[in-house]
Amino acid sequence: MTMSNARAGWTRRKFLTTTGAGIAASTLAAPMVWSQNIKDIVLRTTSGGTAATNALAQKAKEDTGITIQYTALDTDSVNSRVATQPNSYELAGLEYFSIKKLYPTGVLQPIDTKRIKYYDDIVPLFKTGKLNADSMEAQGTAPHTVNFVEDFESTDFASGETEWMTLIPTSYNADTLGIRTDMIDRKITSWADIMDPEFKGKSALVNIPSIGIMDAAMILEAMGEITYGDKGNMTRAEIDKTIEFLIRAKRDRHFRALWQSFDESINLMTSGEVVIQSMWSPAVAAVRSQGIPCVYQALNEGYRAWGGGTGIARHVTGLQLDAVYEYFNWYLSGWAGAYLNREGYYSAVLKTSKDYMTENEWGFWMEGKPATAPIVSPEGVKMEDVGAVRDGGSFEDRMGNIACWNSVMDEDRYMVMKWAEFATA
Amino acid sequence: MQPQAPKRPLFERLLPYMQIAPLALLLCFFLLIPLVMIVTVSFWNYNGFQVVPDIVLFNYTEMLGSATIWRTLFSTILFTLTTLAVTAALGFAIAYHIAFYVRTPLMRTVLFMACTIPFLTSNIIRMISWVPFLGRQGLINSMLMDIGLIDQPLDFLLYSRFAICLVYVYLFTLFMVTPLYNAMSRIDRSVIEAAIDAGATPVQIMFWVVLPLCKTGFAIGAVFVITVVMGDFVTVRIMGGGHSATTGYLILNQISLLQYPAACANAVMLLVVVMSAIGGLLRGVDIRKAL
Numbered sequence: 199m200t201m202s203n204a205r206a207g208w209t210r211r212k213f214l215t216t217t218g219a220g221i222a223a224s225t226l227a228a229p230m231v232w233s234q235n236i237k238d239i240v241l242r243t244t245s246g247g248t249a250a251t252n253a254l255a256q257k258a259k260e261d262t263g264i265t266i267q268y269t270a271l272d273t274d275s276v277n278s279r280v281a282t283q284p285n286s287y288e289l290a291g292l293e294y295f296s297i298k299k300l301y302p303t304g305v306l307q308p309i310d311t312k313r314i315k316y317y318d319d320i321v322p323l324f325k326t327g328k329l330n331a332d333s334m335e336a337q338g339t340a341p342h343t344v345n346f347v348e349d350f351e352s353t354d355f356a357s358g359e360t361e362w363m364t365l366i367p368t369s370y371n372a373d374t375l376g377i378r379t380d381m382i383d384r385k386i387t388s389w390a391d392i393m394d395p396e397f398k399g400k401s402a403l404v405n406i407p408s409i410g411i412m413d414a415a416m417i418l419e420a421m422g423e424i425t426y427g428d429k430g431n432m433t434r435a436e437i438d439k440t441i442e443f444l445i446r447a448k449r450d451r452h453f454r455a456l457w458q459s460f461d462e463s464i465n466l467m468t469s470g471e472v473v474i475q476s477m478w479s480p481a482v483a484a485v486r487s488q489g490i491p492c493v494y495q496a497l498n499e500g501y502r503a504w505g506g507g508t509g510i511a512r513h514v515t516g517l518q519l520d521a522v523y524e525y526f527n528w529y530l531s532g533w534a535g536a537y538l539n540r541e542g543y544y545s546a547v548l549k550t551s552k553d554y555m556t557e558n559e560w561g562f563w564m565e566g567k568p569a570t571a572p573i574v575s576p577e578g579v580k581m582e583d584v585g586a587v588r589d590g591g592s593f594e595d596r597m598g599n600i601a602c603w604n605s606v607m608d609e610d611r612y613m614v615m616k617w618a619e620f621a622t623a
Numbered sequence: 624m625q626p627q628a629p630k631r632p633l634f635e636r637l638l639p640y641m642q643i644a645p646l647a648l649l650l651c652f653f654l655l656i657p658l659v660m661i662v663t664v665s666f667w668n669y670n671g672f673q674v675v676p677d678i679v680l681f682n683y684t685e686m687l688g689s690a691t692i693w694r695t696l697f698s699t700i701l702f703t704l705t706t707l708a709v710t711a712a713l714g715f716a717i718a719y720h721i722a723f724y725v726r727t728p729l730m731r732t733v734l735f736m737a738c739t740i741p742f743l744t745s746n747i748i749r750m751i752s753w754v755p756f757l758g759r760q761g762l763i764n765s766m767l768m769d770i771g772l773i774d775q776p777l778d779f780l781l782y783s784r785f786a787i788c789l790v791y792v793y794l795f796t797l798f799m800v801t802p803l804y805n806a807m808s809r810i811d812r813s814v815i816e817a818a819i820d821a822g823a824t825p826v827q828i829m830f831w832v833v834l835p836l837c838k839t840g841f842a843i844g845a846v847f848v849i850t851v852v853m854g855d856f857v858t859v860r861i862m863g864g865g866h867s868a869t870t871g872y873l874i875l876n877q878i879s880l881l882q883y884p885a886a887c888a889n890a891v892m893l894l895v896v897v898m899s900a901i902g903g904l905l906r907g908v909d910i911r912k913a914l
Contacts, residue, residue, distance in 0.1 A: 278879070399778055453865070456866075622695050622876075
């Protein structure tokens, strides 16, 4: 074994680049993890870019020795790369609605929950779909419906909790509309308010079909235009009606713009082009950090939620796979979770994150309590003053009030085609 | 064992092939092969996240039967024609000034270089810098409101067809200026003198002498402008704010939704349209004269 130890160092390098050699190396190195060997491991990760990625990679390197090499792409490009270039990454950061389509293509392998130290502490949203025993299940592609498969080989989703998970949940959030409080005089209480004639030419929608259609559904249902059977799985007739409405509003110039990237939504808001729009939590934070009053407004009809997780490429085996589990266990052990919570996302294992946050931080971010000291972002920028309360309140208030999850519908292709009609109308 | 004689002619016969080989290989790898792939994939099938090799026609039937596609193509052509008209007029004026009014060659060079200064930075940056200028609270609107000309900001300035055309003109006028300047500097001054001697008015000189001699300049400029505008998707996305679309933008959308075969079919259509536009143009004008 001492001989193969030296040899393993050589083969491992090769197997980082070539899958074929990886299989050979795994037979040599699989049974044991040498911490000094894990230091050599590089895990190429394809994911959507958030501010957290680099900081997390750096800390992971410090704590575990594993090098996480990020390629940050937009949601659609991540999906395309994960599906079409399965050997170009070891880890894939995906949204749950994407996994519904990606997992069946067989490019990922399931995660053995027995090897996840904090599995039992993962928020039940990802396991049973219920935050507490009495909370109702939301519409759409709820994470728990696509989070398990029957066995290692299966590419069909299991109906309940099993030992094999498709993604390790990393971050998730409840999304709503962002508003410029200094440019709107009245109270915004409903998704329908975005269509108020008062905001003609001053509103914006996100132009990513799977997310935009959900915002649209929340709006139309709130207006009483359509009552959907399931917003997350519309019929063709429902899609037609939704898109028809959107096109009319667009031709009417109700929307100032449609945005596709996070930065665009920030610019629209800070420049005052738009006063109410689809928005994501960190974008709201970015606008506020420029001293512009922007609120992530809680609305009567509830939130549109999304969840993201990390999956493992099929080709990962042996020592590299051990490193993946080591990394997952590190990720759920608190530091990363606290970091994400401080960014305004939520982490999968709240219990461990709590240990890495001050009482003030935990109270502000998770319990909806007024800040007792200034709230500072992980990058060190002051975000909120003493006394500030988080928009939408506590974790339970926000995640317990989800109307719909981001989704992939059965009529997805049709929806995307119709959405393109809206986008180009 | 032949003497060396036959060997040399072989080498000599191969020489021209070897000379064109680098270009031929380059074109083969970076033009021909990708093109063949695009055409091939345009016949493939796709579902959700997978592209399936196949021979199906529905990418084309779906495309040709879609009102969206035709409307988008129409607006792409409209953008192209507008840009072409404005850049040609503007380009001609600028090139004419530099070629005929500026006396010293040094000054000509300086002015010409000045035209290229904006190109020292990325065209996306140049494009985005228009946003704070044209926005609702942008420079133009606040200026017009300050002097009391308008009391509501003009919304059409940004996220509109106007904004898109404006940026096209801004970005691509130089593509017209350069070939036009080149054509004008080749005009033999004695031809103009002869026209004056023959009693031609300045207007007649412009229309009967200068303009015809600039034909190749216009043609080359038009080739650049047509290909660049028809293939554009960035300007439309950033300046259009989702209110306008071009075929290129449509293709980008399809690619991001993993509908590669549909995107390829659209690319083939765009290619056909662009090639026939340029083909038609070059039938009328022999641009080799200007090379």
